Structure formats: structure tokens, C-alpha cells
Amino acid sequence: MSLKTITKNNVTSLAELVNLRQPVLSDGEVLNPIRDRHQARLHELALPTTRDEAWRFTDLSALTQVNFTPAPSLSLEASQIELNQLPEAPESRVVFVNGRYSDRLSQQEALPEGLYAGNLANLPPDQKAKLGDYLAKQPGQEEVFTALNSASFQDVAVIWLRRGTVVDVPLQLLFVSVPEDSAMLTQPRCLVVAEANSHLTLVEEFVSTVEGCPDSQAMAYFNNAVTEMWLEDNAELTHVRLQRDHGSAFHIGKTAVTQARDSRYACHTLNLGSQLSRQNLDVYQTGPGTQTTLNGLTLIGKAQTSDIHSTVIYDHPHGTVNQLHKCIVGDKGHAIFDGRVVVRKKAQLTDAKQLNRNLLLSPKARVNTKPQLEIVADDVKCSHGATVSQLEADEVFYLQSRGLDKTTSQNLLVDAFAAEILQEIPVESLRTAIGQCVACRTISY
Incomplete structure (x- = not known):
């Protein structure tokens, strides 16, 4: 079954395809009401x-032509x-394979008592x-791909920090997809709860x-991921x-973040793979004094399409947001950036900066960019902008004049x-690995 006919009606056919009634791997009492709804x-x-x-710059027709089957365990x-x-993070790792928790590949020996990292099945009773x-429970549950994930996910990655817990080592959450002989659909799901004064x-x-x-090719699969x-x-x-x-993969991801008073969230988004990818990043403020930093790098070529849609909504005073997203696009790649910062009337003394910078490495590369500020408050400091450019000939000439090819x-x-x-x-x-990818992919373009 493909998605082709669904565009004419609704996504019920896909919901049936992933067999919503198959047993879950964690806790059916918790998950089944969510999936039914x-x-x-x-x-x-x-x-x-x-x-x-x-979605006017993102064509899903390639996705609708593929026959997907549920990803096997x-x-x-x-x-x-x-x-x-x-x-x-040698002893600070949580691994999911095809959307399901792998206990034998996960390691949590370096994690403190106040942090739970695993799947829903082993979550302490009080949590x-x-x-x-x-x-x-995050806003945006009505979006089609988010609803599809909520209707059919099989397991949940849970990261839960108790009050005052400070973790000194990074925690790696690894979602691994294993391509099979037929195209498959995976539904990674993650819940992160950081209680007061945790880090x-x-x-x-x-x-x-x-x-x-x-950008290596293999059998296609569709990753439909949601992180709250x-x-x-x-x-x-x-x-x-x-x-x-x-x-050859398709990737559509949703990250929804709710920030309470004086909380600090910094997101570093890196997009390198998939023939078609989209990330929806939504940040909601529920208290004053929040700090939000959104950094991003998109590196694509060939005929890849990468779409970043972000929304930051401020409804309380003394909030700050600093967003910088860069795209490096080669060959016939297509990058899309749509960033929206909403400063409502109560959000006085907000400081918001948004910038999208794009570098095109070939004549056929293209980008669509749409930074947006929606401001109702009258005592704010806000700015936004976008640039699209190619490598400057005089800068290349300057380096060549210093003996470089x-x-x-x-x-x-x-x-x-x-x-x-x-x-x-x-x-x-x-940092080192992505820097090497930038150098390698630049040469190939």
C-alpha cells in the first residue's frame, strides 16, 4: 500500500497499514488510550x-509513491x-532499533540516580x-504526521531528570534504522522531562x-519522529x-518544547541525510525569563530536499531568543527555512534575534527562506533577516594569490x-565529525 491515494482523502489507510492493534513493547495501559484518540x-x-x-515549497510526491510496511523488530x-x-558517552547511551528499545546496546552506568534514561516499560512507578x-500533551498534536506517530508508536524513549539533578556527561539517544528488502515505516518517540533546577x-x-x-543509497524507509x-x-x-x-530515506521530525520560568533551552540542529527531510521545531514559553537558543546547519547536495520550520511563541516578559540557521546547498539540493517568532502583548522586554544565512555551491542549488517576526508587545528589541549568496570570486582569488589552489x-x-x-x-x-562531512561533501560538489 502506498500513500498516493491518501492525499485525496485522509491518512486512515496509512494508520491501518501500521497495524495499530499489534501489541506494544512497553506499557499498553498508558499507550493504548493515546493511540486510540x-x-x-x-x-x-x-x-x-x-x-x-x-508545505508549499516541500513536495511530498516522492513519499506518496513508496509502498511502506511496518518496521520489524x-x-x-x-x-x-x-x-x-x-x-x-561510553556509558551514557540509550539505543532504539527501528523505534524499539534495545537493552543490550544501551548503557547507563555513568548516569546519576536522579536521571532515568530508558523506555516506558522500566519507568519508576511515581514517574x-x-x-x-x-x-x-504538547501543542500541535493535531498535525498530521504528529498524529500519525501518536496513533501508532510502539515504544517511547523517556529521559526524566528529577529536581536538582545535574548530569556532567552528555547522554546519547540513538535511533537506528535498519533498511530491509522492502521499504519500512518507523515511528521513533521521545519524552524528555527536566524538573526544576536540573541540567x-x-x-x-x-x-x-x-x-x-x-547521502549513500539503499532501500528507502520513512522515519516519522516526535520528541516532546x-x-x-x-x-x-x-x-x-x-x-x-x-x-534514500524520508525523515519528518517534530520537536515540541515547553519552557517554564527562567528555564534555558539550546538546540543545535544538524541535517545531513535523507532524500527528503523536514523538521518542525516549536518552542512555547509558559513563564518569564526564559532563554532560547536555536542554532542549525543544513548540508545537502545531489537532489536532496531539507525543510526547517521553527516557531517560538513568547507570552511572558523578559524572554530571549537567538536563532541562527545556516544552509550549505550543492548540486541540485533544495533547502527551505521558515522561522517564526511570535511576541505577544504580555511579552514585554523580549529580546529576539533571527537570522538565516545560505550558501549555494552550484548554479542548480536553490533555497527558499522566510524569516518572520510577529510582534504585538511595544517594549521589545527584535530583529530578523536572511542572506543567500555564492562563494565570492574575489575571496577565492585572494586565497589563491597566497599560494592555495x-x-x-x-x-x-x-x-x-x-x-x-x-x-x-x-x-x-x-564537531570534528561534522566538520569532516563539510569538507568531504564540499569537494564532491
Whole structure:
């Protein structure tokens, strides 16, 4: 069954495809009511097309042509994910394979008592009793792909910090997709709860077992991921989100963040893989004095499409948001950026900065950018902007005049363009790895 006919009606056919009634791997009492509610919601929804304003630059026709089957439950050997392991987190790792928790690949020996990292099945009873206040409670649950995930996810990654817990080592959350002989659909789901005065650095990665660069080809699969994050008073979360699915994959992700008073959220988004990817990043303020930092780097080529849609809504005073997203686009790649910052009447003394910068490396590369500020408050300091450019000939000539060849000169300029984002990543091994990807992909373009 493909998605082709669904665009004419609704997503019920896809909901039936993933067999919502199969047994869950964690806690059916908690998950089944959520799945039933969103399954009913799917009857009212349609897949978006380019006629929808939020999707007018993102064509899903390639996705609708693929016949998907539910991802099977598989067991991997540690050697199969060895290249994806962070040296900084050898005993601080949670692994999901095809959307299901893998206890044998996960390691939590370095984690303190106040942090739970695992799946829903092993969540302590007192935290499980509070789950109904958080899971599938973020705004935006009515969006079609979010509803699809809520109607059919099979397991949940849960990261829960108790009050006052400070974690000194990064925690790696690894979602691994294993391509099979037929195209498959996976539904990764994650819930992060940071109670008051807690602190964590979380590295959320989406990878496949296909060897080679993220644009390598293999059997297609569709990753439909949803992550919900709740930051309570004075909590601090540094979030690195790395998407490097292989080059035939489809990836649509939703990250929804709610920030309470004086909380601090920093997101570093890195998009390298998939033939078509989209991330919806929504941040909601529920108290004054919040700080939000959104950094992003998109690196695509060939015929890849990468779409970043972000929304930050401020409804309380003394909030700050600083957003910088950069795109490096080569060959026939297509990048989309749609950033929206909403400053409502109560959000006086807000400081908001938004900037999208794009570098095109070939004549056929293209970008659509739409930074937006919607301001109702009258005592704010806000700015936004966008740039689209190619490598400057005089800058390349200057480097060549100092003895460098043309290719090396171009690579240095691209490296410098990406460095502003990469230097903010708090994990050194990731900074190095992504920097190598920038250099490698630039040469191929």
C-alpha cells in the first residue's frame, strides 16, 4: 500500500497499514488510550500538499509513491553501531532499533540516580503516574504526521531528570534504522522531562546501518519522529539533534518544547541525510525569563530536499531568543527555512534575534527562506533577516594569490561559513565529525 491515494482523502489507510492493534513493547495501559484518540483524529486529516502554505515549497510526491510496511523488530550487535557511538558517552547511551528499545546496546552506568534514561516499560512507578501530564500533551498534536506517530508508536524513549539533578556527561539517544528488502515505516518517540533546577546535555541522533556518507543509497524507509520536551523552573537543557539517515530515506521530525520560568533551552540542529527531510521545531514559553537558543546547519547536495520550520511563541516578559540557521546547498539540493517568532502583548522586554544565512555551491542549488517576526508587545528589541549568496570570486582569488589552489580555497571558505555553527556544539567528537562531512561533501560538489 502506498500513500498516493491518501492525499485525496485522509491518512486512515496509512494508520491501518501500521497495524495499530499489534501489541506494544512497553506499557499498553498508558499507550493504548493515546493511540486510540489519535487514530480517530486521523480520519479528519489529510496529507499536506504544495497547496498548503506551510508545505508549499516541500513536495511530498516522492513519499506518496513508496509502498511502506511496518518496521520489524530486530536485534543488532554492538559492532554494528560502533561508528555511531560518542567517545564522550561510553556509558551514557540509550539505543532504539527501528523505534524499539534495545537493552543490550544501551548503557547507563555513568548516569546519576536522579536521571532515568530508558523506555516506558522500566519507568519508576511515581514517574509513570505523572506520565499523563506530559506524553502527547504538547501543542500541535493535531498535525498530521504528529498524529500519525501518536496513533501508532510502539515504544517511547523517556529521559526524566528529577529536581536538582545535574548530569556532567552528555547522554546519547540513538535511533537506528535498519533498511530491509522492502521499504519500512518507523515511528521513533521521545519524552524528555527536566524538573526544576536540573541540567542535561542530550545528543539525539537518527542514523542507519548503511555504511558510507549520509547521502549513500539503499532501500528507502520513512522515519516519522516526535520528541516532546518539558523544562520546569530554572531547568537547563542543551539539545543536539543530528539527522543523518541514508540518502534514500524520508525523515519528518517534530520537536515540541515547553519552557517554564527562567528555564534555558539550546538546540543545535544538524541535517545531513535523507532524500527528503523536514523538521518542525516549536518552542512555547509558559513563564518569564526564559532563554532560547536555536542554532542549525543544513548540508545537502545531489537532489536532496531539507525543510526547517521553527516557531517560538513568547507570552511572558523578559524572554530571549537567538536563532541562527545556516544552509550549505550543492548540486541540485533544495533547502527551505521558515522561522517564526511570535511576541505577544504580555511579552514585554523580549529580546529576539533571527537570522538565516545560505550558501549555494552550484548554479542548480536553490533555497527558499522566510524569516518572520510577529510582534504585538511595544517594549521589545527584535530583529530578523536572511542572506543567500555564492562563494565570492574575489575571496577565492585572494586565497589563491597566497599560494592555495582553487579547490582548497573554496573549501576553506565553506569551512569558515560552517564554523560559526559547529563551534557551538558542546561535544568535541561531533564537531570534528561534522566538520569532516563539510569538507568531504564540499569537494564532491
